[in-house]
Amino acid sequence: MRADVVVVGLGTIGALTLAELSAVPGRKVVGVERFGPVHSHGAFTGESRVFRTAVHEGERYVPALLEARRLWKSLGAQVGRSLLLETGVLSIGPSGSAAIETTASEAQRFSLPHEALDHAELHRRYPQHDLDSDDVGFLDLLGGGLRPELAVLSGLEIASANGAEIAVRSPATAIEHRGDAVAVITAEGEIVADRVVVCAGSWAGELLPQLAGLLRVTPLSLTWFAPHQIDRFSPDRFPVFLRDRGGAHLFGVPTLDGFSIKASAGELWGNYASLGESPKEVDLPTLEHIARTASWFLPDLNPEPVRVSMHYDAYASDRVPIIDSSDDGRLTVVAGLSGHGFKFAPIFSRWAARLALGELPDGYDPLVYGLDAHRSCEPASSQIPCGA
Structure with a gap:
C-alpha cells in the first residue's frame, strides 16, 4: 500500500x-x-485524567494548558461530547507547602480563576476528605477531569x-x-x-x-473504590483532587458510574527497560497499601477496590x-x-x-x-x- x-x-x-x-x-x-x-x-485508558491549569511543575506550562483547555472544549463541541468534566481541581496540602504556594502564585500571575480555602472552609465544603490540622486547599476552577x-x-x-x-x-x-x-x-x-x-x-x-x-517504562496503577454515601461524591459536590500526606500521594475523580470513585496512588513500581519486563498486575501487598492510603484520605470509602487496572507509560x-x-x-x-x-x-x-x-x-x-x-x-x- x-x-x-x-x-x-x-x-x-x-x-x-x-x-x-x-x-x-x-x-x-x-x-x-x-x-x-x-x-x-x-x-x-482508565475512564478519566486530571486536567489542571495551575500546576506545581512550573509556570512555563500554564499558557499551553490554557490553550489545551480551549482545544479540548472545541473538540468536545465538534463531536457533541463532554470531554472535559468541569469540576475544578482541589489541591490539599499543608499551609505554606511548595505545591500549594506554587499553584497559588501561578494563579495570581496568570489571573486564573481560583479559590484559596483555609482549613475551616476546606473542612466545611469538602468533609469527604480527612484533614491534618495544618491542611489548606487550593481550587483551580478551570481544572477538572478529561475523558480519555x-x-x-x-x-x-x-x-x-x-x-x-x-x-x-x-x-x-x-x-x-x-x-x-x-x-x-x-x-x-x-x-x-x-x-x-x-x-x-x-x-x-x-x-x-x-x-x-532515552525512555523507560513506568507502570501506573488505577483503582476504584465504592463510598458508603455515593451522593457525597457526585461531580457537583466532589471536585477532582490531588493530595500528598505523610509521604503518600493520592489523586481522584468523582463518581462517573454512580457507585464508585477513582482514587489512585500512581507510580509505585519504579522503572523498567521495556514493557516486557514490567509487572502485569497489582500485587496484593501493593493493593493493600493503596487501599489503606485511600481510606486514610477518604474515610467513607469501603477499603476494598471494586476495580483495579495496570497501565504503562514511557518516561523520558x-x-x-x-x-x-x-x-x-x-x-x-x-x-x-x-x-x-x-x-x-x-x-x-x-x-x-x-x-x-x-x-x-x-x-x-x-x-x-x-x-x-x-x-x-x-x-x-x-x-x-x-x-x-
Whole structure:
C-alpha cells in the first residue's frame, strides 16, 4: 500500500494526529494500531485524567494548558461530547507547602480563576476528605477531569469521516527509511509513505532504535473504590483532587458510574527497560497499601477496590516529551509523555501533524523537545524538567 502519511499508534496523540492530518482533502492518510480501536491496553485508558491549569511543575506550562483547555472544549463541541468534566481541581496540602504556594502564585500571575480555602472552609465544603490540622486547599476552577476513551474515539471518528484509513490489530514491527519514502512493516504487509508519525507509547523504544536509552517504562496503577454515601461524591459536590500526606500521594475523580470513585496512588513500581519486563498486575501487598492510603484520605470509602487496572507509560529521563522529526523530515516521533501528556494532547498532536508536513509549529521548541536536547540532558531524579 502507498500513502501520503502513516500514523503508527492510535492512542491519544495518534488518534488526534490522524484527525489533524486527514483534514486536508485528497491526502491519503493511514492509521495503524496494534490493538482494536479505543482499546484497554494503552497509557490513555482508565475512564478519566486530571486536567489542571495551575500546576506545581512550573509556570512555563500554564499558557499551553490554557490553550489545551480551549482545544479540548472545541473538540468536545465538534463531536457533541463532554470531554472535559468541569469540576475544578482541589489541591490539599499543608499551609505554606511548595505545591500549594506554587499553584497559588501561578494563579495570581496568570489571573486564573481560583479559590484559596483555609482549613475551616476546606473542612466545611469538602468533609469527604480527612484533614491534618495544618491542611489548606487550593481550587483551580478551570481544572477538572478529561475523558480519555471518548477523546480517542472522537479523534478516530473525525479521521474516518475525513476519509482516513484505519488498520487495527495490525502491529508495526519495523520502520525503514527507503530513500525518498518510509516503509511501515506490519503483520499484514508494508505501507510505504512519504511521511510517518510514530505515536507508539510504551512500544516506541522497541520500534525506533534512535530512542535507545532515552525512555523507560513506568507502570501506573488505577483503582476504584465504592463510598458508603455515593451522593457525597457526585461531580457537583466532589471536585477532582490531588493530595500528598505523610509521604503518600493520592489523586481522584468523582463518581462517573454512580457507585464508585477513582482514587489512585500512581507510580509505585519504579522503572523498567521495556514493557516486557514490567509487572502485569497489582500485587496484593501493593493493593493493600493503596487501599489503606485511600481510606486514610477518604474515610467513607469501603477499603476494598471494586476495580483495579495496570497501565504503562514511557518516561523520558527529564520528564519532557520527545517530539521531533528526522533530518529529512520524513519520520516524526512523539514519545516519553511521562505521565503528563494527556492534558496536552490537542497541542502535541497539532505539533506532530505540522512537523510531519515539514512545518515548524507555533509554540514548539526543538531545543526543549528535540532528540538532541534529550540526549544532552543528564537523567534526572527529580520531576523538574531539564532546562525548566
